[in-house]
Amino acid sequence: MSDDRLLQSRRNALKCMAYGGAGTLFALAGGVFTPIELAVAAADKQSAARLGKPLFVQISDTHIGFNKDANPDVNGTLTQTIDLVNGMSEQPALIIHTGDITHLSKPAEFDVAQQMFSRLRTTELHTVPGEHDTTDATVTEYFNRFGKASDNKGYYSFDHAGVHFVALINVLQFKPGGLGTLGTDQLAWLAADLKGRSASTPVVVFAHMPLWTIYEPWGWGTGDSDQLMNQLRRFGSVTVLNGHIHQIVQKVEGNMTFHTARSTAYPQPTAGTGPGPGPLKVPAEQLPKMLGITSVSVVQHPRSLVLSDTTIT
Amino acid sequence: MILGRYRSLLTAVAVAMLWWIAASGVSTAGTPDATRITVKDFMFEPVSLTVKAGSTVTWANMDDEPHNVVSDTGLFRSGAMDTNESFSFKFDKPGTYHFTCSIHPRMVGTIVVQ
Numbered sequence: 001m002s003d004d005r006l007l008q009s010r011r012n013a014l015k016c017m018a019y020g021g022a023g024t025l026f027a028l029a030g031g032v033f034t035p036i037e038l039a040v041a042a043a044d045k046q047s048a049a050r051l052g053k054p055l056f057v058q059i060s061d062t063h064i065g066f067n068k069d070a071n072p073d074v075n076g077t078l079t080q081t082i083d084l085v086n087g088m089s090e091q092p093a094l095i096i097h098t099g100d101i102t103h104l105s106k107p108a109e110f111d112v113a114q115q116m117f118s119r120l121r122t123t124e125l126h127t128v129p130g131e132h133d134t135t136d137a138t139v140t141e142y143f144n145r146f147g148k149a150s151d152n153k154g155y156y157s158f159d160h161a162g163v164h165f166v167a168l169i170n171v172l173q174f175k176p177g178g179l180g181t182l183g184t185d186q187l188a189w190l191a192a193d194l195k196g197r198s199a200s201t202p203v204v205v206f207a208h209m210p211l212w213t214i215y216e217p218w219g220w221g222t223g224d225s226d227q228l229m230n231q232l233r234r235f236g237s238v239t240v241l242n243g244h245i246h247q248i249v250q251k252v253e254g255n256m257t258f259h260t261a262r263s264t265a266y267p268q269p270t271a272g273t274g275p276g277p278g279p280l281k282v283p284a285e286q287l288p289k290m291l292g293i294t295s296v297s298v299v300q301h302p303r304s305l306v307l308s309d310t311t312i313t
Numbered sequence: 314m315i316l317g318r319y320r321s322l323l324t325a326v327a328v329a330m331l332w333w334i335a336a337s338g339v340s341t342a343g344t345p346d347a348t349r350i351t352v353k354d355f356m357f358e359p360v361s362l363t364v365k366a367g368s369t370v371t372w373a374n375m376d377d378e379p380h381n382v383v384s385d386t387g388l389f390r391s392g393a394m395d396t397n398e399s400f401s402f403k404f405d406k407p408g409t410y411h412f413t414c415s416i417h418p419r420m421v422g423t424i425v426v427q
Contacts, residue, residue, distance in 0.1 A: 137383075276417070
């Protein structure tokens with residue numbers, strides 16, 4: 001390789017890194033989220049406009065405190081993610097974080113994360129915890145900072161722009177040898193929450209661990225999610241958003257769209273590759289292509305949501 | 314006094330022999346550090362460990378991913394152990410103790426205290 005080409009490839013690598021750690025943009029269309037590259041949406045205003053106004057951006061698995069080879073600078077990639085979101089021509093109304101805010105549930109990690117989130121131009125942030133955020137038995141650190149919306153229960157709901165949002169927690173009542181668990185109290189609360197709501201209300205459900213079984217041997221699923229699906233089935237448009245597995249996996253089943261988001265910190269192997277779901281080390285120039293956000297927009301005619309995933313490259 | 318000294322010597326020999334028997338028992342088990350559980354590749358190794366009452370068991374995480382150990386009965390619970398961090402717990406009473414990594418609940422193990 002000539003010096004020029006080497007320089008060029010370095011430039012490209014740096015350019016890639018400039019978008020590092022981006023999230024996914026969702027627009028809800030006909031109940032089905034369609035992935036859209038955020039970088040494309042930012043660069044091409046016409047296609048961004050076709051997506052409608054971004055309703056929210058999903059950021060996941062920021063793992064503040066992680067410092068291993070797979071990404072020694074998770075603060076840097078989260079900064080790039082935040083810059084990317086802040087640079088969107090139309091700001092999303094909400095930001096949703098689907099958990100593993102921190103790596104080890106340490107107070108200092110939560111403090112850094114909160115400081116970084118405060119740079120987001122969109123100030124309405126909704127969170128659910130991941131299992132990395134709840135390793136202290138009492139979940140004190142997470143709830144002290146993010147527990148208000150749920151009265152320290154971890155699950156809550158809210159409405160925005162005619163869409164009903166449901167935040168669920170599936171990382172607390174773990175069963176040895178098993179998957180994530182919602183538990184009877186939370187499921188009973190949800191039944192009451194959904195009761196009387198029109199089936200035409202678009203519903204967005206988010207939790208950290210996948211709410212559908214992606215790969216049981218690695219615990220990528222929620223043991224009692226069938227009971228959740230029974231409650232959601234009557235709705236005409238249901239979008240289920242998760243994190244946890246640090247890669248995009250999607251499924252459409254009837255009126256339900258399931259989507260897992262990329263991490264902003266480090267990728268994980270695909271299901272069953274290697275001994276377990278640990279940090280995946282990839283060449284530095286590949287890393288930004290494996291980190292990202294998800295963005296969701298509402299299309300009004302016909303009323304629907306559209307999903308889009310954006311990497312940092 | 315001579316007899317007393319002889320007795321102490323006998324006791325010392327007996328203790329040494331007991332130690333040797335115990336130590337050889339350990340070596341036949343193939344693990345030189347029998348109260349240590351290594352956490353590697355999302356597994357506890359050994360997955361089941363038998364110790365005497367009063368033993369302190371140490372879990373050491375060798376993965377790039379954090380793990381913890383949580384007793385099924387709530388008897389003990391570690392924080393998240395990052396790479397090369399460890400956690401120890403002293404088992405005073407005989408019994409069978411099951412534990413799980415709450416971060417990866419597929420990871421389970423057992424301590425048998427005799």
